[in-house]
Structures are given as C-alpha cells and as structure tokens.
Amino acid sequence: MTPTTTHLLTGLLDGPDLPDVVEIDGVTLSRERLVGAAAAWAASLPDEGPVAVLAEPRPETLVAVVGGLLAGVPVVPVPPDAGPGEVRHVLTDSAATAWVGSARDGVDLPQVPVRLDVSGGLPPSPAPDAAGIILYTSGTTGAPKGVALTHRALAAGLDGLIDAWDWTAADVLVHGLPLFHTHGLCLGVLGPLRVGGRLRHTGRPRPERYAETSGSMYFGVPTVWSRIAEDPASARALSSARLLVSGSAPLPAPVFDRVAALTGQAPVERYGMTETMITLSARADGERRAGWVGLPVRGARTRVRGEDGAPVAPDGQSIGRLEVTGPMVFDAYLGRPEATAESFTDDGWFVTGDLAAVDETGFHRIVGRESVDLIKSGGYRIGAGEIETSLLARPEVAEVAVAGVADADLGQRIVAWVVPSGTADEPLARALVEHVSTDLSWHKRPREVRFVAELPRNAMGKVVKKSLIEE
Structure with a gap:
C-alpha cells in the first residue's frame, strides 16, 4: 500500500x-x-x-x-x-x-x-x-x-x-x-x-x-x-x-x-x-x-x-x-x-x-x-518551587527539595532537604534559612533544614517528595 x-x-x-x-x-x-x-x-x-x-x-x-x-x-x-x-x-x-x-x-x-x-x-x-x-x-x-x-x-x-x-x-x-x-x-x-x-x-x-x-x-x-x-x-x-x-x-x-x-x-x-x-x-x-x-x-x-x-x-x-x-x-x-x-x-x-x-x-x-508542593503554613499558601529556586542560588546547595510537614501550630511547617556541595553544619542551615527570609518573605523561610546525601528520584529524575515526608 x-x-x-x-x-x-x-x-x-x-x-x-x-x-x-x-x-x-x-x-x-x-x-x-x-x-x-x-x-x-x-x-x-x-x-x-x-x-x-x-x-x-x-x-x-x-x-x-x-x-x-x-x-x-x-x-x-x-x-x-x-x-x-x-x-x-x-x-x-x-x-x-x-x-x-x-x-x-x-x-x-x-x-x-x-x-x-x-x-x-x-x-x-x-x-x-x-x-x-x-x-x-x-x-x-x-x-x-x-x-x-x-x-x-x-x-x-x-x-x-x-x-x-x-x-x-x-x-x-x-x-x-x-x-x-x-x-x-x-x-x-x-x-x-x-x-x-x-x-x-x-x-x-x-x-x-x-x-x-x-x-x-x-x-x-x-x-x-x-x-x-x-x-x-x-x-x-x-x-x-x-x-x-x-x-x-x-x-x-x-x-x-x-x-x-x-x-x-x-x-x-x-x-x-x-x-x-x-x-x-x-x-x-x-x-x-x-x-x-x-x-x-x-x-x-x-x-x-x-x-x-x-x-x-x-x-x-x-x-x-x-x-x-x-x-x-x-x-x-x-x-x-x-x-x-x-x-x-x-x-x-x-x-x-x-x-x-x-x-x-x-x-x-x-x-x-498540588499534593506535595502547595504548602499551607500559618494561613499562607506557599509554593515549594520558589523556595527551592532561592536556595539553589546558594553555592553551598547542590540539590534541594522543599515540602510541608504536618505541624500542630502552623498546619504545615516548611522543611528543606538539602544535598550540600561541601560541609554541612548548623551555621550553614541557619544561613540558608536567613537567605530565604530576606530573598523571598519571612513566612516562606524553612522552619527546618535537613542535610541528606541524595534525594530520592524516580526513573524520570523527578524527586519523590512523598518518600522524604514519610521518612
């Protein structure tokens, strides 16, 4: 034919x-x-x-x-x-x-x-x-x-x-x-x-x-x-x-x-x-x-x-x-x-x-x-993506994932999982929180920074945030 x-x-x-x-x-x-x-x-x-x-x-x-x-x-x-x-x-x-x-x-x-x-x-x-x-x-x-x-x-x-x-x-x-x-x-x-x-x-x-x-x-x-x-x-x-x-x-x-x-x-x-x-x-x-x-x-x-x-x-x-x-x-x-x-x-x-x-x-x-990247914290609707973009601008951050974790006071608290490009310590965590609070808004700052060796990803390279939240 x-x-x-x-x-x-x-x-x-x-x-x-x-x-x-x-x-x-x-x-x-x-x-x-x-x-x-x-x-x-x-x-x-x-x-x-x-x-x-x-x-x-x-x-x-x-x-x-x-x-x-x-x-x-x-x-x-x-x-x-x-x-x-x-x-x-x-x-x-x-x-x-x-x-x-x-x-x-x-x-x-x-x-x-x-x-x-x-x-x-x-x-x-x-x-x-x-x-x-x-x-x-x-x-x-x-x-x-x-x-x-x-x-x-x-x-x-x-x-x-x-x-x-x-x-x-x-x-x-x-x-x-x-x-x-x-x-x-x-x-x-x-x-x-x-x-x-x-x-x-x-x-x-x-x-x-x-x-x-x-x-x-x-x-x-x-x-x-x-x-x-x-x-x-x-x-x-x-x-x-x-x-x-x-x-x-x-x-x-x-x-x-x-x-x-x-x-x-x-x-x-x-x-x-x-x-x-x-x-x-x-x-x-x-x-x-x-x-x-x-x-x-x-x-x-x-x-x-x-x-x-x-x-x-x-x-x-x-x-x-x-x-x-x-x-x-x-x-x-x-x-x-x-x-x-x-x-x-x-x-x-x-x-x-x-x-x-x-x-x-x-x-x-x-x-x-919507299921993992819309964070409702303290009455605010916050997108995780803009916080991740802000943190990636720092040379100390190789990779990052941000999500909301259940919190009795705030509803959800903002947590950042960071793969550091160098040494990870408490002063760096405080510096990253301060960076976001001045780069974006005070209410968008992470309430917690967790340093990890790597982020869980699926076959497409997408970060599986539910795995982070569940852990």
Missing part, C-alpha cells in the same frame, strides 16, 4: 530514503531498512495485541515500536529496570498478548523476535482513534495507571511542538533518554519520524556523548543539563545547536543561566504529562525565561483556577490548579473509570494536579504538585 500523509509516521513513510535516519547502540538504520524491518515484524505478530516491548536503547526496540504503530497494534513500553512486580502489573493491566526483548522472570507471553535483515510490505493504516502507545504513570499515588494515547493524540501533540519549535526534516535530534516515557519515546523517537528528520540516540545522556554527537536539537532532563553545565567543554560543543530542550522536571534557574552562558543560547523549557503530551512550551522564535514553561502549544488550551473554581489573576504570582484540554489529551485510564472521572472536570478539562501561575502575556510558571 502507498502511505499517506495522514499517518502518524508520515515523515518516515513519505520522505526520501535517508541512509541514516536513526543511529542507536552503534547501529545505523536507513529509512528503507527501518520501515522494511518494522513491517516484517508487524506481520509476524500473533494477534492484535497489545504487545509489551522491553524498552532498551537498541534498534530492535525502535523496530518494534514502529512496527506496532504501522500495524495498529498498541505498544506497551516496559522500563528495563522494572522489577518483577511492576512488570507483572503492567502486563496484566494492559492485557498484553506478546513480549519483545530478552527473557524476564515471570513473563510467560509469546516472544516475538525482531530481525533487522528482513523486509515486508506495509499494512493498512490504522484508524486515527486506535491506541498507539500505552504508557504507565509513575505510580506516586498507587499502582501505575495505564494511559492509552491514540494515533490522533500522538500526532496532535507532536504537531504542536513541530509548530512551536520550527521542527523540520532538516533537524537532527540528539538525546540519550529512556525509551519508555513521553519525553524519550513519544517526543524523542516519534517526533523525528513524524517530521522526517534524523535521530541520534547516545545510549546514556552523558555530557561527553552529547558533545561528540552532532545535532541541531538536544533533549535532556534537568539532571542532564546540570551535568552539562558542570562540564564547560561539553557545553560549549553544543553552541552550534538550534535548540536545547529541557523537560520532565523543573530546570533550576542557576543551571538555566549556566547553560545559556556556556552555549550562547537559553534552554527551551516545556511542560507536559503522560496523559497530555506537551501542552506548554517556550517557542523557538520567542522568549525563554528561567523557571517558566511558556505558552500553550497549537491546539492546547489551559486555565488556572483557585480553590473556589474562579480563574486566578494573570499576574505571574497568584497560584492555582492547572487544567488543560486539547486533541493531545488522553481519553481515559485503562480499566479505571473512577480515576478517570476524578481527573476531569464536568466540562471536560483534565485536572493536571499541578499548581501554576500565569502572567499577563500568557506565560506559565509551574509551581509544583
């Missing part, structure tokens, strides 16, 4: 036969080889799936993902470091019927091997509303929930970024992100394949690997950019890039400034969720502001509402609950009607669970998760 431009992977199917459309794990795949191997693999599937794919950074993973999307068989990426319990939950919850990747204990599904040296004909294009990728949330509020993103939603989300970032077939994307979440897989793999560009996956997102891999766009999480900022030679090697994109967690302002100084351009920050793709981003041709995630992408709409349901003032300071809508938003959690109902308003907006502020120009600032 002749591919059409309505397909999610239109750039891959309709573009010229680039000899190096993908480089990963030391293997280079041409467009013809990738499509041929994916089509042949799709033809070998035992049924209509879903199919679970162990998301290792290997060419076989990409062939399986592309093959599933060509055949209309939902792909369920499984983190390579997932334990037996998590794997069992994902396979059972998604109702996967086949497995791709090395054998794992407890996985008794039929294995479908991937070959790179075969070729097959293209199957009919799947329906736009067919499930394309089934991703699982981080599970911070219970067992991970399955999020089925349709071909239509994936295409809409990518098209919003293609517009915001002026993303074209001439771009070469470089990253070393995991291939089991929105950032690394949907944006980092499907993005270049939809636009018709190239992908260079570095295996691991190390500064020296980014520096030695030529590209026009680089994706990284804040931990990656922090390490690049500490490696001036590698950072300067990226100065010829067109865009440096940071996401999946807030980028500390000092890292933003350091990367901008070393590379000659400010990073592009954006915001999204597993359930929504990317809904907010700074634009390639627009303002980039440290700590702010920009404007709604094409097709997305946002609103920020207070506890009373009324819109908060667009003054850049007032905090409210962020809600979004648009064609890139998912429809429902797999088998979780109650969780789905709780996540949408009566008029159909998705409740992100994140707190945000918006200014008069429509620029958004994410304050944090």
Whole structure:
C-alpha cells in the first residue's frame, strides 16, 4: 500500500530514503531498512495485541515500536529496570498478548523476535482513534495507571511542538533518554519520524556523548543539563545547536543561566504529562525565561483556577490548579473509570494536579504538585518551587527539595532537604534559612533544614517528595 500523509509516521513513510535516519547502540538504520524491518515484524505478530516491548536503547526496540504503530497494534513500553512486580502489573493491566526483548522472570507471553535483515510490505493504516502507545504513570499515588494515547493524540501533540519549535526534516535530534516515557519515546523517537528528520540516540545522556554527537536539537532532563553545565567543554560543543530542550522536571534557574552562558543560547523549557503530551512550551522564535514553561502549544488550551473554581489573576504570582484540554489529551485510564472521572472536570478539562501561575502575556510558571508542593503554613499558601529556586542560588546547595510537614501550630511547617556541595553544619542551615527570609518573605523561610546525601528520584529524575515526608 502507498502511505499517506495522514499517518502518524508520515515523515518516515513519505520522505526520501535517508541512509541514516536513526543511529542507536552503534547501529545505523536507513529509512528503507527501518520501515522494511518494522513491517516484517508487524506481520509476524500473533494477534492484535497489545504487545509489551522491553524498552532498551537498541534498534530492535525502535523496530518494534514502529512496527506496532504501522500495524495498529498498541505498544506497551516496559522500563528495563522494572522489577518483577511492576512488570507483572503492567502486563496484566494492559492485557498484553506478546513480549519483545530478552527473557524476564515471570513473563510467560509469546516472544516475538525482531530481525533487522528482513523486509515486508506495509499494512493498512490504522484508524486515527486506535491506541498507539500505552504508557504507565509513575505510580506516586498507587499502582501505575495505564494511559492509552491514540494515533490522533500522538500526532496532535507532536504537531504542536513541530509548530512551536520550527521542527523540520532538516533537524537532527540528539538525546540519550529512556525509551519508555513521553519525553524519550513519544517526543524523542516519534517526533523525528513524524517530521522526517534524523535521530541520534547516545545510549546514556552523558555530557561527553552529547558533545561528540552532532545535532541541531538536544533533549535532556534537568539532571542532564546540570551535568552539562558542570562540564564547560561539553557545553560549549553544543553552541552550534538550534535548540536545547529541557523537560520532565523543573530546570533550576542557576543551571538555566549556566547553560545559556556556556552555549550562547537559553534552554527551551516545556511542560507536559503522560496523559497530555506537551501542552506548554517556550517557542523557538520567542522568549525563554528561567523557571517558566511558556505558552500553550497549537491546539492546547489551559486555565488556572483557585480553590473556589474562579480563574486566578494573570499576574505571574497568584497560584492555582492547572487544567488543560486539547486533541493531545488522553481519553481515559485503562480499566479505571473512577480515576478517570476524578481527573476531569464536568466540562471536560483534565485536572493536571499541578499548581501554576500565569502572567499577563500568557506565560506559565509551574509551581509544583498540588499534593506535595502547595504548602499551607500559618494561613499562607506557599509554593515549594520558589523556595527551592532561592536556595539553589546558594553555592553551598547542590540539590534541594522543599515540602510541608504536618505541624500542630502552623498546619504545615516548611522543611528543606538539602544535598550540600561541601560541609554541612548548623551555621550553614541557619544561613540558608536567613537567605530565604530576606530573598523571598519571612513566612516562606524553612522552619527546618535537613542535610541528606541524595534525594530520592524516580526513573524520570523527578524527586519523590512523598518518600522524604514519610521518612
């Protein structure tokens, strides 16, 4: 069959036969080889799936993902470091019927091997509303929930970024992100394949690997950019890039400034969720502001509402609950009607669970998760993010997380968990408290500073504050 431009992977199917459309794990795949191997693999599937794919950074993973999307068989990426319990939950919850990747204990599904040296004909294009990728949330509020993103939603989300970032077939994307979440897989793999560009996956997102891999766009999480900022030679090697994109967690302002100084351009920050793709981003041709995630992408709409349901003032300071809508938003959690109902308003907006502020120009600032980053202390509503940004400006602070801990007098008291860059002692703790009280407001100062060797993080690099609070 002749591919059409309505397909999610239109750039891959309709573009010229680039000899190096993908480089990963030391293997280079041409467009013809990738499509041929994916089509042949799709033809070998035992049924209509879903199919679970162990998301290792290997060419076989990409062939399986592309093959599933060509055949209309939902792909369920499984983190390579997932334990037996998590794997069992994902396979059972998604109702996967086949497995791709090395054998794992407890996985008794039929294995479908991937070959790179075969070729097959293209199957009919799947329906736009067919499930394309089934991703699982981080599970911070219970067992991970399955999020089925349709071909239509994936295409809409990518098209919003293609517009915001002026993303074209001439771009070469470089990253070393995991291939089991929105950032690394949907944006980092499907993005270049939809636009018709190239992908260079570095295996691991190390500064020296980014520096030695030529590209026009680089994706990284804040931990990656922090390490690049500490490696001036590698950072300067990226100065010829067109865009440096940071996401999946807030980028500390000092890292933003350091990367901008070393590379000659400010990073592009954006915001999204597993359930929504990317809904907010700074634009390639627009303002980039440290700590702010920009404007709604094409097709997305946002609103920020207070506890009373009324819109908060667009003054850049007032905090409210962020809600979004648009064609890139998912429809429902797999088998979780109650969780789905709780996540949408009566008029159909998705409740992100994140707190945000918006200014008069429509620029958004994410304050944090409503469950752990909105601190109600002494009658004040305080965002943890601005305290963290203030503390990160101090050279003695390598990393920090701020949250509210139950307090009989204040309701919640502000606690800062600090990874020190040097010696940690009581005088430093007092100095950090004093710094916040003068940099922000007296009522925003930490009532307690706890020094720790490291902060607990999930696979995306996000700090798991509930673990800190529970400990």
